[in-house]
Amino acid sequence: MLLRLTVIITACLCLGLLSPLQAQDPATDDHAYLTLVDSAQTATATGRYDDAAALLHRALSARPASPTNVLLLSNLGMVQHYAGRDSLAYTTLSSALAQAPGSATILMNRGKVLTALGRFDSAIADFSAALRRDTSRMEPRFYRAMLLIHTGEVLSADADADTLMWRSPRSRMALEAKSACLRAMSRFDEAIPLLNDLINHYPDAAAYGARAACRVMTDDLNGAAADIAEALTRDPSNPDFLLTRALLNKKRYRREDSLKDAEEAIRNGANPERVKAVLAL
Missing domain, CATH: 1.25.40 (Serine Threonine Protein Phosphatase 5, Tetratricopeptide repeat)
Structure with missing residues (x-):
């Protein structure tokens, strides 16, 4: 930039569009x-x-008066x-x-900051305003989709994800947004092929962690084990990955390992109530 x-x-x-400076x-x-x-x-x-x-x-x-x-x-x-x-x-x-x-760019930037501040409704409003100024932009649509998932408006998020897929079906933003929507709707089998594409082209810890979670939910426990091991190698203290491994160990009847992972996930920032809900403790 x-x-x-x-x-x-x-x-x-x-x-000659910038005025000369007077200071020394x-x-x-x-x-x-x-x-x-x-x-x-x-x-x-x-x-x-x-x-x-x-x-x-x-x-x-x-240059206090510069137009730039x-x-x-x-x-x-x-x-x-x-x-x-x-x-x-x-x-x-x-x-x-x-x-x-x-400025769509400034609106998008402020939306990112509002997201970091936890002001999700205001962030969505800024991303929406950026899109009204330039509907072709991928980035504000992606961020809006991810926030809409977070706030429970999954169908609206999915509409944004479908637009991203239509415009650039193999882009990272499209694959991440659409797979996240499918996971939020518990359509794990449909999410896995998109995550395969994501890992083939843009491998990172988040993609491996997401596919691991899908594989746990579809009872592909061996595949989930390989994915969560890769995710934790890349990001060892990620609470979501630790919680996924806790669920995997529970499904493998490894209760002690599951409880250890749950405790570690909480130590690294996971919400204790969410951990209890996921593991049905």
């Missing part, structure tokens, strides 16, 4: 301004979010989000949105 922003700013400078700070000349943006991109890519935020603040201060500042402000909000400062990120992105209320 920052690289794209650098290209936009460079074009504006070449066309060394960051006020054109080259230094673009260097700040490039350096912020590098800092973000390497996980140095405090450095990236400081660089973006300098760039914003260097709203893009910098949006990027600053996401850098703050990556650093775990979600309340601050929300404020920054809301400020950016006030300057560019029609």
Whole structure:
């Protein structure tokens, strides 16, 4: 995103669309301004979010009247989000949105931050607003579908997932969203082929964990064991994976192992009531 922003700013400078700076700070000349943006991109890519935020603040201060500042402000909000400062990120992105209320990108970014803050209804509203501005975008539709599953609106989520599948049936977002909807509707047999595709093209812990859960529910216990072992190798403390292994061990009549996995899942953040419900304890 920052690289794209650098290209936009460079074009504006070449066309004379950005006003000259009056301050004497060394960051006020054109080259230094673009260097700040490039350096912020590098800092973000390497996980140095405090450095990236400081660089973006300098760039914003260097050209306070620049028409591209709203893009910098949006990027600053996401850098703050990556650093775990979600309340601050929300404020920054809301400020950016006030300057560019029609921006689907800023709406989508704020939706991600609202999701992290647990404000799911507001996040869904932002993703929906982003889609009203650009119905072709995959990302806000994907995030909205996943949140709708979380809030129990599975049929609405499935409609979004079907749209993703129609537009790009082998994309990661389409496969993840549609398989998640099928799992939420207990259609585990139908979800497994999509998860096979997902693992073939985009293997990660979440995909193996999801297929393991489906295989447990369809009594393919050997397949589930292989999948959950792979998932836990990649993410050993994931409470959902530990709970899946607990259910698998229960189905294999390994009560002590099941109870140990359940306890470990709770220690790693699983809701105790959910654990009891899943394992019928």
